[in-house]
Structure formats: structure tokens, C-alpha cells
Amino acid sequence: MRQSRVRQEDIAKAVGVSVSTVSRVMSGAPGISPATTKKVLQAAADLGTPVAPSTQASAAPDHRMKRALLFLKQIDLNSGTGSIYQFIMTGIQNAARDAGLQIELALLGEDEDIAGSIPDGPETGLLFAGVDPTPGLLENLNKSKHPAVLVNGLDPTMTHDQVAPNNYQGGWLAAQYLIRMGHRRILHLGTRRRLTLAARSDGFLAAIEQADIAGLSCDFMEMGNLTEHKAETAIKQKLAQEDFPYSAVFCSTDIVALTVMQELRKGGMEVPNEVSLLGFNGLPLAEFSSPLLSTLVVDWAFLGTDAIRLLCTRSLEPDRPAQQIQTQVILKQAASVADVSKPIRDR
Numbered sequence: 001m002r003q004s005r006v007r008q009e010d011i012a013k014a015v016g017v018s019v020s021t022v023s024r025v026m027s028g029a030p031g032i033s034p035a036t037t038k039k040v041l042q043a044a045a046d047l048g049t050p051v052a053p054s055t056q057a058s059a060a061p062d063h064r065m066k067r068a069l070l071f072l073k074q075i076d077l078n079s080g081t082g083s084i085y086q087f088i089m090t091g092i093q094n095a096a097r098d099a100g101l102q103i104e105l106a107l108l109g110e111d112e113d114i115a116g117s118i119p120d121g122p123e124t125g126l127l128f129a130g131v132d133p134t135p136g137l138l139e140n141l142n143k144s145k146h147p148a149v150l151v152n153g154l155d156p157t158m159t160h161d162q163v164a165p166n167n168y169q170g171g172w173l174a175a176q177y178l179i180r181m182g183h184r185r186i187l188h189l190g191t192r193r194r195l196t197l198a199a200r201s202d203g204f205l206a207a208i209e210q211a212d213i214a215g216l217s218c219d220f221m222e223m224g225n226l227t228e229h230k231a232e233t234a235i236k237q238k239l240a241q242e243d244f245p246y247s248a249v250f251c252s253t254d255i256v257a258l259t260v261m262q263e264l265r266k267g268g269m270e271v272p273n274e275v276s277l278l279g280f281n282g283l284p285l286a287e288f289s290s291p292l293l294s295t296l297v298v299d300w301a302f303l304g305t306d307a308i309r310l311l312c313t314r315s316l317e318p319d320r321p322a323q324q325i326q327t328q329v330i331l332k333q334a335a336s337v338a339d340v341s342k343p344i345r346d347r
Contacts, residue, residue, distance in 0.1 A: 025040040036301075064316065065123055072129050095305040127149055130151070141160060149163065151303055156195065167197070170280060170298075171280075175207035178248050188252075189223055189251045190251075191252060226252055235249075248275065254281045271291060282296065
């Protein structure tokens with residue numbers, strides 16, 4: 001018999017989205033795509049609790065802005081993980097439309113400088129996607145009167161509002177999963193180039209260190225940038241050694257994981273029977289891999305949606321304490337990670 005009521009956590013796991021996304025669908029909050037809404041409602045029905053979202057969608061917060069400038073880095077848009085910013089921008093666009101706010105795109109240079117002549121002061125909001133601000137940028141923002149929010153970025157000074165995945169939790173979850181699947185020699189390909197990405201590695205390595213399991217070890221390989229080229233170079237370097245001692249590789253992005261999968265295959269190694277692979281981000285591209293990539297999924301569109309909420313609130317309450325919002329990361333178990341704790345015949 002089906003249970004009469006299911007938890008939002010159960011629905012989130014079935015769909016592969018965050019609990020916050022399920023909650024927003026159930027409350028009729030704006031900024032959730034029709035496709036995601038349909039999946040959540042169908043999952044709720046399949047689990048035994050047919051529901052309908054509130055017909056009274058929560059009103060978008062008031063604000064005093066005429067427009068908001070969305071700053072992105074050119075290098076991020078052109079990288080293999082650039083598609084996450086498409087999802088972030090979709091969330092921003094949908095929520096901004098509900099808030100009656102015009103969004104304009106602006107590219108941020110390598111010096112992270114912003115024009116000193118941005119018009120309208122507090123009537124122009126600023127969004128920074130994928131930016132861990134430099135001291136110079138923070139100084140410029142502190143001098144300005146513009147409401148500002150970091151999206152998928154971290155400000156260690158906690159001067160400005162920010163929303164990002166809980167990367168530390170995601171890294172921790174990745175390590176726990178590989179350990180649970182019996183892996184004891186693990187290679188981690190990551191970077192400390194950005195605070196968000198460093199947190200993924202920190203969570204992963206901390207979980208490995210604290211597991212206190214005999215024979216468990218992990219080698220961390222710093223890649224600098226998480227690009228296909230860097231991933232190819234890194235894994236070729238490891239494969240060129242006399243022995244490849246790892247049963248699993250945790251990659252800080254799906255793009256890196258898919259590149260590693262390709263290079264392992266070229267080297268005659270089978271995934272997951274010989275080497276397991278785990279990615280991070282939950283990119284649609286991973287849905288086309290063979291075997292299907294196991295990964296840590298982030299609700300990127302929700303980051304954009306919540307960034308608009310934070311920006312509107314900051315516009316009305318410029319003196320309130322800054323907030324750091326971290327969203328849940330969800331493990332998506334697929335076919336690229338083998339349970340090596342079981343005999344081969346039982347896998």
C-alpha cells in the first residue's frame with residue numbers, strides 16, 4: 001500500500017532536484033520552469049500524494065530598482081561548464097520578469113573592474129555570476145550604493161549577499177558515496193582556483209581523512225582550470241605511469257569526468273568495471289555518456305531565482321546584515337560507479 005503522505009525529500013530524490021525546488025513548486029513560487037513543475041507534481045502523484053501547486057503564486061518582492069546588470073566572465077561562458085550559467089540566467093530571467101525587473105548582460109574582464117559611471121545608484125542592481133570578488137571589486141562595491149548579489153560565488157568578508165551550492169557538502173557526499181561503494185584508492189581531480197571549487201575539494205578530502213578506514217587513501221591533483229584540455233593532460237600523466245592504482249576518480253566537474261572517461265577508454269580501461277567515475281554539476285551533457293555518469297546535481301536555475309529575491313530584498317533593506325544562502329547538492333547514482341565491495345558476479 002502506498003503511504004498517504006510523502007516527504008518533500010522523497011519527491012526531490014525521485015526527480016533529482018533540491019528540496020527547496022520541491023517546496024517552491026508546492027507553494028506556487030515563481031521562477032520554476034514548467035518542465036520541472038510537471039516532473040515534481042508527477043513524482044508526488046506516483047509516490048501516492050497527488051498535489052496541485054498553490055494557485056496563488058507568492059508575489060515577487062517589491063524593490064526600488066529600474067534594472068539590474070548581470071556580470072559574467074567571458075572565460076566561464078566559453079568553457080565546457082558554461083552551460084550552468086545558461087541555467088542560472090534562466091532562473092534570473094524568470095524571477096526578474098515576475099518582479100518587473102529589467103536584466104542587462106555585462107561581461108566582466110579579468111581585472112574584475114566595473115565602470116564607475118553605472119547610472120541611477122540604488123536604482124540599478126548588480127548581479128555577479130561565477131565571481132569570487134577581488135579586494136578591488138569589493139572596494140568598488142562598498143563605495144557604490146548599488147544593491148549587489150553574488151551568484152555561484154563567495155565573498156569571505158560577508159559584505160554582500162551571495163547564493164551558491166553547498167559545495168563542501170557536495171564534496172563530502174561524493175566521498176561518502178565512493179567509500180560506501182567499497183573504493184579505497186581514489187584519485188581526485190580538482191582545483192582551488194575559485195573558493196566555490198576549493199570547497200568541493202575540501203569537503204571531499206575532509207570526508208576521506210575523517211573516515212578512519214584502513215587502506216583508504218586519496219591523491220589530489222590540482223588542475224588549475226577545469227577544462228577538457230587540463231583534464232586530458234592530467235589523466236594522461238597518471239596513465240603514463242607504470243601502474244594506475246586507483247579504483248575510482250572523483251572529478252570536480254562533469255566535463256572533466258567525461259574527458260577522463262574518454263581517455264580511460266582510449267587506454268583500454270573499462271568504466272566502471274576497472275575504474276569508477278563520479279562527476280559534479282549535473283549537466284545535461286552527462287545524460288549522453290555511456291555508461292551514464294554518476295554525478296552530484298545542483299539546481300542551477302534556483303540559484304538565479306533566489307538571487308533576484310536577495311537583490312530585491314537588499315534594495316528595500318540596504319542596511320540589513322548580508323546573507324549567504326547555500327543550496328543542497330543531490331547525489332545522482334548512475335552507471336559509472338561500481339560497487340566494488342561486492343563480488344564481480346554480483347555487481
